[in-house]
Amino acid sequence: MKVLIAPDKFKGSLSAMEVCNAIESGINKFDATIETIKHPLADGGEGTLTILQNYFELKTVLVVVKDPLFNSTIAPYRHNEDTAFIEMANASGLLMVQESKRDCSNSTSFGTGQLIKDALKRGFRKIILFIGGSATNDAGIGMAAALGYKFYSQEGEEIDPIGKELIRIDRIENDEVHFDLNNVEFTVVCDVKNPLYGSNGAAYVYASQKGASADEIEQLDLGLRNFSKQVEKYLGQDVANLPGAGAAGGMGAGAVCFLNAKIQSGIDFVMEQTGFHALVKNKIDLIITGEGSVDKQTIEGKVIKGISERAREHQIPFSILAGVVKDAALIEENLKPYSVQSIMELGVTVNDAIENASAHLTEMSYQLIKNYSK
Known part of the structure; x- marks a missing residue:
C-alpha cells in the first residue's frame, strides 16, 4: 500500500x-x-514560504519595515535567482499584533510595500506575493503608498494609508511610482475568492477577527466601495467583483490595480510548484x-x-x-x-x-x- x-x-x-x-x-x-x-x-496564506523552503533552496533577505501599526520591525522575504517570494504576513500580519491592539481601521500594509520595493531595487522582475493572514483592511493602499502612489481627500489633503481612510479617497496619483509595471511580472497568491465589498466581502467576512466593531465594519465596507469607484476612475481597473479581490483586507484588489498582478489560487500554486x-x-x-x-x-x-x-x-x-x-x-x-x-x-x-x-x-x-x- x-x-x-x-x-x-x-x-x-x-x-x-x-x-x-x-x-x-x-x-x-x-x-x-x-x-x-x-x-x-499550504494554501497561499502565512507559512507558505516555509512550505516552499522544504522543496527549494531559497535565500533570505531581511528588511527594516513598518508593521501593521507603523512600528519598525525586521521582516524577511525569500528569493531564488530570478524571483522574489514575499509573504504579506511577515510584514503586515495579524499575528504580529497583540490581540488587544488589533485594529484594522488603523492598520496598514505599508510594510508589505517596503518588501516589494526592496525586491524591485535588487532587480527582481518576477515577484510572487502571498497575501493570507493580514492584519489590514486597507485594500493595499499602504503597500501602494510605499511604492509611490499618493491618495488625496476631496479637500486636497494627502491621507494616511489605513483602512478607515478609504472612504475619504477622492484622487489617486501615480506620478511618483518607483517602478515600471511593464517590466515586472507580479502574481498574487491567495486562498479565498471573496469579492472586495458587500456581505461576502473583505470587511463583513474578515474584519471582526482583526479587531473591528460592527460600526467599523460598516464604515470599512463603505470605504472599500469608494476605493473601488476611485481606482476605476483613476487607474481604469474594475476590481469590485474580481474573485479574490477581498482577500487580505482587499489586498487582492490592490495588487491587481496597483501592481497589475494576476491572481492565482494558493493551493493550485503550491501544488504546481511542489x-x-x-x-x-x-x-x-x-x-x-x-x-x-x-x-x-x-x-x-x-x-x-x-x-x-x-x-x-x-x-x-x-x-x-x-x-x-x-x-x-x-x-x-x-x-x-x-x-x-x-x-x-x-x-x-x-x-x-x-x-x-x-x-x-x-x-x-x-x-x-x-x-x-x-
Missing part, C-alpha cells in the same frame, strides 16, 4: 511537516511496510490530508479542497484529519472524503488538543489506516 500524506499546518500547534510526521508515525505503528510519502502543503500533480499519478492508494480547523471556508479554496479535486480526478480515496470539524455534513457533501475525524471528537479539552496534537494525530492515523486496511 502507498499512502500520500499531504496536510496543511495546524495553526498554533503543528507545522505541516510536523503533521506529516505524526500521521506517518501512526501508519508505521500499524504496519511499517506501508509506503508513505510526506508532502506538506510537484504534487506528478505524485498523484504514481499509484497512490490513499491520501491523508488535514488542517487545524475544518469548516465552510474549507470548501472555498483551502488545501483540503485542492486535495479533494485531485483525488476525485485520479479516483483516489482521501481522508481528513483535523483539530476541529465545524461543518461535517457540508464537508462530506461537497468534498466526498472517505472519512473525516477531528481531535476534539476524542473528548479532550482545547488545550489538550493543541498541546498534544501530535500524539492525537498519531493515534487517529493508526485507527484510520487500521480501518481502511480491513
Whole structure:
C-alpha cells in the first residue's frame, strides 16, 4: 500500500511537516511496510514560504519595515535567482499584533510595500506575493503608498494609508511610482475568492477577527466601495467583483490595480510548484490530508479542497484529519472524503488538543489506516 500524506499546518500547534510526521508515525505503528510519502502543503496564506523552503533552496533577505501599526520591525522575504517570494504576513500580519491592539481601521500594509520595493531595487522582475493572514483592511493602499502612489481627500489633503481612510479617497496619483509595471511580472497568491465589498466581502467576512466593531465594519465596507469607484476612475481597473479581490483586507484588489498582478489560487500554486500533480499519478492508494480547523471556508479554496479535486480526478480515496470539524455534513457533501475525524471528537479539552496534537494525530492515523486496511 502507498499512502500520500499531504496536510496543511495546524495553526498554533503543528507545522505541516510536523503533521506529516505524526500521521506517518501512526501508519508505521500499524504496519511499517506501508509506503508513505510526506508532502506538506499550504494554501497561499502565512507559512507558505516555509512550505516552499522544504522543496527549494531559497535565500533570505531581511528588511527594516513598518508593521501593521507603523512600528519598525525586521521582516524577511525569500528569493531564488530570478524571483522574489514575499509573504504579506511577515510584514503586515495579524499575528504580529497583540490581540488587544488589533485594529484594522488603523492598520496598514505599508510594510508589505517596503518588501516589494526592496525586491524591485535588487532587480527582481518576477515577484510572487502571498497575501493570507493580514492584519489590514486597507485594500493595499499602504503597500501602494510605499511604492509611490499618493491618495488625496476631496479637500486636497494627502491621507494616511489605513483602512478607515478609504472612504475619504477622492484622487489617486501615480506620478511618483518607483517602478515600471511593464517590466515586472507580479502574481498574487491567495486562498479565498471573496469579492472586495458587500456581505461576502473583505470587511463583513474578515474584519471582526482583526479587531473591528460592527460600526467599523460598516464604515470599512463603505470605504472599500469608494476605493473601488476611485481606482476605476483613476487607474481604469474594475476590481469590485474580481474573485479574490477581498482577500487580505482587499489586498487582492490592490495588487491587481496597483501592481497589475494576476491572481492565482494558493493551493493550485503550491501544488504546481511542489510537484504534487506528478505524485498523484504514481499509484497512490490513499491520501491523508488535514488542517487545524475544518469548516465552510474549507470548501472555498483551502488545501483540503485542492486535495479533494485531485483525488476525485485520479479516483483516489482521501481522508481528513483535523483539530476541529465545524461543518461535517457540508464537508462530506461537497468534498466526498472517505472519512473525516477531528481531535476534539476524542473528548479532550482545547488545550489538550493543541498541546498534544501530535500524539492525537498519531493515534487517529493508526485507527484510520487500521480501518481502511480491513
